[in-house]
Amino acid sequence: MKKYLSVVYLGPGKVGSEVLRILNELKLKIKIVGIARSGTKTEEIEEWIRIAGRELLVVDTTASSKTIDWLNLALAQGGYVVSSNKKPYSASQQEYEKIMEYTPHVYYETTVGAGLPVISTLKELIKSGDKIKRIRGCFSGTLGFVFSQLEKGVNFGEVIREAKNKGYTEPDPRDDLSGLDVARKALILYRLIGGSQELAKIKVEKLYPEKLAKETVPEFLRLIDEYDSAMRERMERAKEKHQTIRYVAEITPTMCQVGVVEVPTVSDLGSLRGPDNIIIIETERYSERPMVIKGPGAGVLVTAGGVVGDIIKIMEKI
């Protein structure tokens, strides 16, 4: 007879609603203690956590950096944490290490690649004695779309406006083009394989000229065409060598960087299409031929599915 898990849910947005719907459908032994919205008082959330005792799970599907204290509070009293929120794991190295003192109680599979088994696979390889030599990947569906369109010959500025109009980008497209979201994911994987680093110190290539950083969004969208020729030249230079360009995160045990790289057209990175994410894992055991995992790395359904997957792993443990 398994125990009931008391859940404090942070961030009942689209992913949160779908997670709660699935949990209800699966009839898991779960009791929702509280659902924190943006207006919920800190004292109230802390109270929910405290009364839940040790059979506690805090689920964080926000995009906020303010949840970290609640996660720590829950972990310190013996509870569990499931996050799709990248912020706590890409916060300062010190804050990261504080959370990871409770590693077996921390589940954050969906912070990289959403429902794709990225973190669990890396963890299992390491635990089983393998050594990670290199990870490469495309971790942004938005930038995947952008580079697919560039490859077709569409101009950079036009692609950005198309992506923005289709709702593929953040309200300010520079949030995607800054590479910061990819850098957060790269940092999460770098720390997972033993690296120690601060987000601000990661080498990240921005996909817009610095002088457009302070413009308003409409002004930015008008002026970004200035970048067309530079991007077209990079793509053409690559094509001359039967290559293409991709926005790639590269992680080794001693290095973590994010930016545009040339890759062979006929390769796992080069053949990636549209919004798919990909991760290519090279290890001591997977040396001649890597392990490759690919698929949609964002979206409400696959993210919610991954969050529920983490919750079920916890329920099987307790």
Place this chain on the structure above:
Amino acid sequence: MKKYLSVVYLGPGKVGSEVLRILNELKLKIKIVGIARSGTKTEEIEEWIRIAGRELLVVDTTASSKTIDWLNLALAQGGYVVSSNKKPYSASQQEYEKIMEYTPHVYYETTVGAGLPVISTLKELIKSGDKIKRIRGCFSGTLGFVFSQLEKGVNFGEVIREAKNKGYTEPDPRDDLSGLDVARKALILYRLIGGSQELAKIKVEKLYPEKLAKETVPEFLRLIDEYDSAMRERMERAKEKHQTIRYVAEITPTMCQVGVVEVPTVSDLGSLRGPDNIIIIETERYSERPMVIKGPGAGVLVTAGGVVGDIIKIMEKI
């Protein structure tokens, strides 16, 4: 303070030796109770299992159909089972169901795709409420090599002799060309997603003419050239349509079949090279774009790593 796990090891071959080496290196809380070789008496193995009590793990890295009784004996007394051996899970439906009465104690990740996270990923998708709609995959490194060479224009007979000389095939290459090994893996996945079927009833395309079934191996290797023109024609017909041919397992909730299919050259199946395995998973959540896992699906190091991965999952549970 975790308990010691008592291990009865069946089949100390190449994979077995590597598993034991890794377990020793990782300094896990494991006590090897007995190692069964081909000459070990049944009574002795049963005795090892019985004295181990409930903190028991039977590891089966044989390729034998005779281990199933020991697995059942271990499970019935509350023990755990880790197998890279496909036979028990592709045995009769009745035998399969008997083992799966103890599902949470049965780990068999490496029976399909070796160390690739195939079974764990499918299980987790299902547990988290997703519905598997279709699985397609190439599960034979040997046949992967064969079809890569055919694509390059090498004649079928020549490819088979090359594969045999390089040690890529079983001593009798017909064991690979029969498709039976792929059919076993397909059946394991079909049963995992809820299907019920017998191995003998799966539609399997043999890659050699029936009349060569009874020849000696040298005679078979001499006569297989007769099949060259038929295979060349299939490849050429495919190429006219920008396609190629692959030996593919296809599984849906109501169907499981194995054989040669035409696939677009530019596709996950069509771009597969050499001995890599691939699995393409389409579900309710992964519908527009599937989840794809690719990499070496055989080999001592990756299989042993996967077996140790299963063992560690058990040790984290107990």
